[in-house]
Amino acid sequence: MTIGEVAKRSGLRASAIRYYERVGLLPKPARSGGQRRYDSRILARLAVLERAKNCGFTLDEVRQLFNDQGRPSERWDRVARKKIVELDALMEQIRGMRERIERRCSCADFDECGRRILASEQCGAT
Amino acid sequence: MTIGEVAKRSGLRASAIRYYERVGLLPKPARSGGQRRYDSRILARLAVLERAKNCGFTLDEVRQLFNDQGRPSERWDRVARKKIVELDALMEQIRGMRERIERRCSCADFDECGRRILASEQCGAT
DNA sequence: TCTTGACTTAAACTCAACTTCAACCCGTAG
DNA sequence: CTACGGGTTGAAGTTGAGTTTAAGTCAAGA
Numbered sequence: 001m002t003i004g005e006v007a008k009r010s011g012l013r014a015s016a017i018r019y020y021e022r023v024g025l026l027p028k029p030a031r032s033g034g035q036r037r038y039d040s041r042i043l044a045r046l047a048v049l050e051r052a053k054n055c056g057f058t059l060d061e062v063r064q065l066f067n068d069q070g071r072p073s074e075r076w077d078r079v080a081r082k083k084i085v086e087l088d089a090l091m092e093q094i095r096g097m098r099e100r101i102e103r104r105c106s107c108a109d110f111d112e113c114g115r116r117i118l119a120s121e122q123c124g125a126t
Numbered sequence: 127m128t129i130g131e132v133a134k135r136s137g138l139r140a141s142a143i144r145y146y147e148r149v150g151l152l153p154k155p156a157r158s159g160g161q162r163r164y165d166s167r168i169l170a171r172l173a174v175l176e177r178a179k180n181c182g183f184t185l186d187e188v189r190q191l192f193n194d195q196g197r198p199s200e201r202w203d204r205v206a207r208k209k210i211v212e213l214d215a216l217m218e219q220i221r222g223m224r225e226r227i228e229r230r231c232s233c234a235d236f237d238e239c240g241r242r243i244l245a246s247e248q249c250g251a252t
Numbered sequence: 253t254c255t256t257g258a259c260t261t262a263a264a265c266t267c268a269a270c271t272t273c274a275a276c277c278c279g280t281a282g
Numbered sequence: 283c284t285a286c287g288g289g290t291t292g293a294a295g296t297t298g299a300g301t302t303t304a305a306g307t308c309a310a311g312a
Contacts (some may be wrong), residue, residue, distance in 0.1 A: 004288065015271055022274070023269090033278060044240025051243055051251050056223040065236070072235050072285050076251060080227050087224050088304090091217065097182040098213050101206050109198045110191070114170025117177055125177050125202060130258065140259085145300055159308060161259055185299070 001038045010046045017046075024050065025063055056083055100124065127164045136172045143172075151175060151189055182209055226250065 001015045007014040020026045026045060029036045061079050068075050103124035107113045116123040133140040152171060155162045165168045178188045187205050194201050229250035233239040242249040 002289075013271075016269085018290095019270060033289085035278085041237065041240075043244060044237050047240040047243040048236045048251060051239075051249075054223065055227045055251075056220070059193070072233075073230075076230075084227060085225060087220050087227075091220055094213050094217055094220070098210060099178065100177070101181045101210060101213075104202075105197075107198075110174045111167065111170050113177070114167075114172075114174040116172070117173040118169060125174060125181075128259075129276095139301080141301055142299085149299090159259090161308080 001040075001042070003036045004036070006038050006042055006046075008045060010050075012046065018051065021061075023059060023063070025066060029090060055080075056087060127166075127168070129162050129164070132164050132168055132172070136168060136176075138172065146175065146185075149185060151185060151191070151192060181206075182213060 001009075003014045003017055006012075010017075017026070017124060021028060022107065026042070029038050029042070031037060051060055052065060053059075059063065061083070064073050065072075065079055101124075103122075105113060105116070105122065105124040107116065107123065107125075110125065113123050113125045117125075127135075129143055132138075132143060136143075143152070147154060152168070155168070156165050157163060175188055178191060179185075183191070183205065187209070191198075191201050191205055196204075229248075229251075230239045231239060231242070231248065231250040233242065233249065233251075236251065239249050239251045243251075
């Protein structure tokens with residue numbers, strides 16, 4: 001397969017595939033006439049990469065997943081445990097944002113809100 | 127107050143305060159000898175700005191809050207409604223990530239995972 | 253006068269994950 | 283032969299929210 005075909009089959013852009021190769025997430029493929037030629041294993045690789053991204057892993061974490069020492073399941077566990085903590089913290093943050101957004105006040109304008117916030121009075125911003 | 131004093135009182139960096147002014151979030155203050163001089167209202171302004179950021183609003187949305195037409199409470203409502211939808215979507219995404227991370231499989235390596243994902247079989251990546 | 257410390261500016265740099273661009277090469281169909 | 287539709291490269295652009303840097307100004311104190 002050429003890179004264009006891989007792109008079409010995987011739903012990624014060719015530029016993204018080249019980028020992944022450049023940053024060490026994909027092995028350098030064979031070439032014919034200067035062009036990259038892939039066999040079907042690339043599609044499995046990319047499927048895992050996509051799955052990992054959908055789990056919230058950064059490309060750096062995916063690199064650890066793919067290239068670090070140890071059994072694959074161990075690598076997954078290590079990265080996953082850290083990510084779950086991050087995701088939970090993120091959830092908590094977002095819950096807090098929602099709460100703050102919905103806690104309304106009766107100030108006439110933002111300056112009044114500001115003064116009340118500075119005085120640590122209850123205020124939800126106008 | 128000089129910008130340094132405002133920075134200390136607000137907990138922001140002077141560079142951030144200059145930046146906010148540059149992008150139209152703060153009015154241009156009076157100057158004395160070329161230096162910015164603020165009165166205490168700046169602190170209320172910055173407190174609202176911080177509160178809005180803690181609600182998840184982008185600086186662009188804060189600009190709408192501060193500068194758009196209409197009553198302050200209307201502006202807040204308009205921006206807030208949109209943001210709540212975004213936050214809920216984000217929550218849903220994160221919940222999905224957590225779920226996918228925790229759904230484990232028994233593949234020997236990532237290539238096996240990839241093949242199973244491509245075949246739409248149940249797989250949580252190694 | 254000299255030094256110190258805080259301020260000023262515009263412009264460049266940061267991070268992540270790509271995309272876009274310019275300029276070039278290569279094989280095939282007409 | 284030449285046009286066309288791929289492919290190739292390195293470099294630069296994108297986004298948001300600032301930070302950092304270089305080079306310069308200013309007032310006060312020793």
